[in-house]
Amino acid sequence: MAATLTSKRFTARDEADAIEMAFDRGWSDGLPVVAPTEARVRAMLEAARLEPSHQVGFVAHRAVSITAEKVAINAVLAGCRPDYMPVVVAAVEGIADPRWSYHGPGTSTGGAGVLMIVNGPIARELDINAGDNLFGPGWRANLTIGRAVRLVMRNVCGSLPGLLDRGTLGHPGKLSYVIAENEADSPWTPVHVERGFRPEQSAVTVIAANGPHQFYNQLSNTAEGVLTTVADDMRISGSVMGQPTYVVVLAGEHMKTIAADGWDKKRIRQFLFEKTQNSYAHLKRTQRMSGAIASGDEQKMRPLVATPDDILVVAAGGRAGAFSCYIPGWGSARSSQAVTKEVKR
């Protein structure tokens, strides 16, 4: 006999009525939801092999226990297929991790989305997009997994827009912000392997992040040329003074150009770290740093991030087009760190 589901129950006339109830009760992100019936919720739990009372995460600052039952209900609302549930669970474990520090990105005026990078075999099994139209639209897994996590933040953790979630602007990635790494075509070490997992493991990395910034370089056929362009764009971006994590997503053409020169991710990070520094004088002139310009400020340089390792390099995006992007993290690395969790099946 399966364990009882303890959530409060409501009666709807039909699917359409259930959708309206979800809007009326404030359970939705603004889009219609799938009605969370017991059978659908149980299918989610079974796919992740979790008991309903299992604690997926505990957000200490909010004193909120996130149970598998609530994650499953929100995954149904979001439109997930049951086999997506292990990825949703791993991502929720990530945002409840003290290193991710929910207190900031779950509430801040800075408007963080939860960027999720999926690695390992599960990305291909679930058809999580790593190619064309990387950030959407078009792929159910990408759009519903991230939506489920945001609904957990809203419905379980209380991050209601305008109340606990005080994002000044927010961004479209706050609806869903899920990508996979293009491991099939990438010449580089995958993100999860760089972060301590084995290639055959599946993992999701959660990062509190601003929106993606696309850059264009159709001119250069060298690694240095392409990366010089993105470094120049990145140098003044995001909160500049915050020193957060940055994610650099290199799509097909740029990936090939950079790899053809023999550059690995470590060398890319080091190059970007060195080429994205600002002088104290510039930061003061542009009102990003307080105080008057002192002697030596033209030469004194401040890095964009604290260390080269605060730049994550991801191979993903369409094969055609001289475009890639960078994503400024939210806040600072000391306010919220990228966290990688294994997808358990």
Next chain:
Amino acid sequence: MMEILDPTTEAAATQTIAYVPRPTALQGKRVALIQNTKYNSDRLLERIGNILKAEYGVSEWRMYNKHNASVPAHTEIIEEVKKSADVMVAGIGD
């Protein structure tokens, strides 16, 4: 007809928060000001502290700095506030 499940958190009956009773007056009370380190938050709180002293008769105020604005107050300052203050002022302003 169909039955659907509530996706929101319902507080468990066993979960309770023990609130300290609110003081009926501030006269003679010690005040802790929790500073989140954003620009000018120290000046704003200092002003509040001085008003509480001049107009409400609090005996003293002390300011405590968080590590940064995006993280909760750390254990050390919470423990210190518990020992040395009767009321506190905490908030967030951008």
